[in-house]
Amino acid sequence: MKEEERKSTPPRRHGPGAPGEKPKDLSGTLKKLAVSLKGYLPIIIIALVLAAAGSVLAIIGPNKLSDLTDEITKGLVVNQKNIKLITSDIATNLNEEKLKEISMKIVVMNPLDTNDVVINNSTVSYNDRVEYTKLMQSINYKDQKSMITLFNKMPLSVKKVLLPDSMIEKIKLTTNDKIKFLNVMGNVDKNVNASTIYKKIDKLPNGIKTLVKPKMNMDKIKQIVIFMISLYLLSALFNIVQGVLLAILSNRYAKKLRSKISIKINKLSLKYFDTHTTGDILSRVTNDVDMIGMNLSQSMGTLVGATTLFIGSIIMMFVTNWIMALTAIASSLFGFAFMSVVLKRSQKYFLQRQVELGKLNGHIEEIYSNHNVVKAYNGTYDASKKFDVLNQNVYECNRKSQFLSGLMPSMMNFIGNFGYVSVCVVGAMLVIDNKISFGVIVAFMVYVRLFTSPLSQLGQTMTAVQSIAAAAERVFEFTEEVEMEDESKLTGKLNPKKVKGNIEFRHVKFGYNDDKVIIKDFNCLIKPGQKVAIVGPTGAGKTTMVNLLMKFYNIKDGDILIDRVSTKNLKRENIHDLFIMVLQDTWLFDGTIKENVKYNKAKVSDKEIEKALQTVGIDHFVKSLPGNINYNVKNDDSISQGQKQLLTIARGMIKDAPFLILDEATSSVDTRTEELVQKAMDKLTKGRTSFIIAHRLSTIKNADLILVMNEGNIIEQGNHKELMKQNGFYADLYNSQFKN
């Protein structure tokens, strides 16, 4: 269980958003990435154009919003023009000259003159004239206030003469309206604040109110609103389409990469797997590709969108007002300088965290996998102590990296607010100097936010790009690995049905590394139908022989011939078709017994499978399982190591081929069962050449030929009897089992 589970340990996954390792060659990898994305060019272009367009719309938005604000603010500004018109209308009638002119007609100079006077359609009665005359005695043309008081005391008829009905802007103003206006507005100080004035305006008669009241251009507002709605809808649409396109792109691309790796696995020489762990390759398929897939769609969109937004907002700011633009940039730059420091430090901790997490993971894996020994040796204290140290290290990095990266949004918020205030203050100065309108400030309030958000997005995207590059580098490293030799030009071909079974090793020389030769000079001729056993101590090169025979590795020197045909001239696929191979590793995959035994052979009936199971003597066991041959082997408690081995032998039996290789295939099976299996095998391989590698010498006693290997060479050969007679290495090995 331990070994299998060790291998099944999923490699640690990078935490979301955590940067991977720093790539060695950032630009090179990115170039490769770009090249491999070429197939998706149309999607990319559309998506990027949409992203840019979306950003442009986002820039237009605030501009329009400020227009809208301007329009609405018009609703706050009193119609000064009309006020002036009314005032001047009143003023032309109510000045010294005019009064004097009227006085000539109305003032009672002669007590006998008791007539009514008609001026401007208004009849001023005698009594009124007398009153007016009285009032005019105390007139002071210089004092406006007293003038108004005086005016208020005048009889209505006189008032009508002084302020006759008139039309302003097509609205009729009656004398009463004007009187009210005069009373409300007449004694207004210049320094009184707006709300008092507005309160006063509310008291004005309707006619004047309609003239004076601020007017919004509702049509224009409607226009802007409709424009903005379509703008928002359009930009949302752009963003959705862009997001969906990039999601499709990144997922298809990730899928392609995964497939590429999967196919590549089967194209690599076995040598590669000697130096790379399963976990490492697994991590490339899932973690690294995931990292690319997750970040690609986001960072591509943001990169283009944010850059457009960034450049666009700078342009718009400078176009609108350069002083304000400089203010906005300067006030945010200070923040970004701080932020980049934070980013750099947090990245360091993120990286360190991954490293520490890896160490912890390693320790946990070791302790969990070796649980039985840890317990049996009371190693738990030691394990806990080590765990605490590593856990503490992870904790420190966790805390620091998280704290630093958590600063970002709050910092951003502050920078936004700071920029806002700076823009407002500088803007206010400019407004007071009458250099800009209020709308410009409103626009800048938004520009500041527009300007700061892409910068932080770009900062984050940069980290994402870095982790993409790191992950892509690992993926490309794998997919660009040197493949096995191309064999399409090889012409030799052996038909598995017609092969006789001759195998010859001629001066075979081989080493896994160039500097270390394992097989020095191997010579051997195997006749058809022979049962050949290879024995020898560990490291003698037994399994290597099998590897060479199967052409898993290419030999350095010499030749191996099957039926006189050099394997150098045969395709690997062809050679594999000739061999049934059963290994010590009981390799079963997640699937039913049937699927595992049948494996990739196309047409296999249930009967054939049952027969194979019967032959290896596991049929009774399989029948006792729920579902029989449809039992899923991954629920493994119920299947022992030995039984698994028998299943793999059954798999070999289903495949029909002229040669048989058993590489320690029965080492976990007890000797009795092994005997049964061997008998079945003998039947199966009658007339076929077979190779058996075994530690247990009883397994191979009846072999036609026993090759005793030591340090890469055959040191003895012959059958059991002959070798025992020789009393050499083999006899020594064999006899040691009885010594006590």
Add this chain to the structure above:
Amino acid sequence: MLKLLKVFKKKECLIILLVIALIAFGVFLDLKIPDYMSSITRLVQTEGTKIIDVLKEGSKMIVCAFGSLLSMVIVGYMTSYLSATFSKKTRKKLFEKVQCFSMSEIKKFRTSSLITRTTNDITNIQMFISMGLQMMIKAPITAVWAIFKISGKNYQWSYATFAAVVFLLFIIIILMKTVLPKFKIMQKLIDNLNEKTRENLNGIRVVRAFNAEKYQEKKFENANDELTKTQEFTQKMMSIMSPSMYLTMNMLTLSIYVIGAFLLNNATMYDRLNIFSNMVVFSSYAIQVIMSFLMLAVIFVMYPRASVSSKRVNEVIDTDLSIIDGNVINDTKLKGEIEFKNVSFKYPDADEYVLKNISFKVNKGETLAVIGSTGSGKSTIVNLIMRFYDVTEGVILIDGIDIKEYKLEELHKKLGYVPQKAVIFDESVSYNISYGKEKVSEKDVKDAAKIAQASEFVEKMEKKYKSNVSAGGTNISGGQKQRIAIARAIAKKPEIFVFDDSFSALDYKTDYVLRKELKEKINDATNIIVAQRIGTIINADTIIVLDNGKMVGIGKHKELLKKCKVYQEIAYSQVSKEEL
């Protein structure tokens, strides 16, 4: 998930309270900012405003913003402390729990899954806490506060905000309904893809030998397809989310302005100014409300993953231990006596017995061998002695005391165990040999290595006993690993050696010499040897023959050869009659 938060002690709870207070304070300041904004707006707008007034309001606003920044920085510091502490403590708890596990619990979870739970799953929850905790506190406070601030201002605007919130909730609910189930199966699909790749990699030689490359690739493609489809779907759905959120926000602002325009148009002059400044304030508060709902949405997105993870973690922590520690620690008078009394065993949840009615007794210094066919229950006997599992029926006595009564630690002190598959730690040779013992001298290590036939190859290594060995490494072979594992048991100087088929990986010669040395140098220890080779056990004092969990023979080699059929079969399958 709440259950997991119990690792927080008083100190952490106090910090959480402080965090809540600080966040509330921060929100309070944040929500003051729109007020200053509007007063700045008004100031800028009215003629004759002096710069000093704008500066005054502006500096007040910056003080607020800075105060909010400061409190959020402290909150960030505290939450990072909380989340890191959480993961540290929970991980520790989990690790210690797994250490207490017996084999059956480990098998139930599978080692790989336990590892993922200890690292990946806890990291997931930690991420959720570090981001979610702040949002979870901040979102409702902001929402309630902002709603409180704008409530009663104007019902038309409130309606618009309400409509926007409802719309947002609608989108969130729809997305959650469609995306969440997919998120849940995603982890499984990734596992599946991993499994398929692992399958190909682990069986690479078989795959090639069977020319099954295409077959494997097809399997992989199926898994790949499924995963890609699911991921693409969720990503597509999620890419709708953020634009529609922004659309809602923009539309809300716009409608507040439009409503404002109509209100202004119909209002008296005096009301107009109020309406206008209210409008500006309202729109910024409304955005805060929307934002807080967005935060909630983010939590909803993050929650399922963290919830799945915390379920997985809880599963481990809540597992009842099947092996309960005893309390006998006093030294027994007897040393190295072991007795099985009618022992039967079956795996939990299984129907069939693996061992049935086994009884035997081994005295101090004797050797007991267990032999039998594949699946006959040999290793189970060892697992029961080691108390990796508890017997289902019967009792096992060591030195006259039921092993269930021993403190596990004491029991294990008596036993020198060597498993079938050699266990090597990624450390030095000397660490590996002296593993688990408190005081082991250099000489002890060397002596143990010598008996275990390991000294020869260790001496040849570059740094000798200081050389690093690794389980996956190629610097030592399987047989050499096994010898180091045996040396580990020897260095422990136990009362009883338990060899679980530990000699199969050795060639006959080494096997023989090792056993000879063992017998000569350590003659007072009891030996339990599980073996497959007749040669290994031929001289044992007692041999037990197992067949299908039943003891079909007990005695010495010669006796068994005469009367035990199963033993005969095993023996003759290995060596001929004449040789015996």
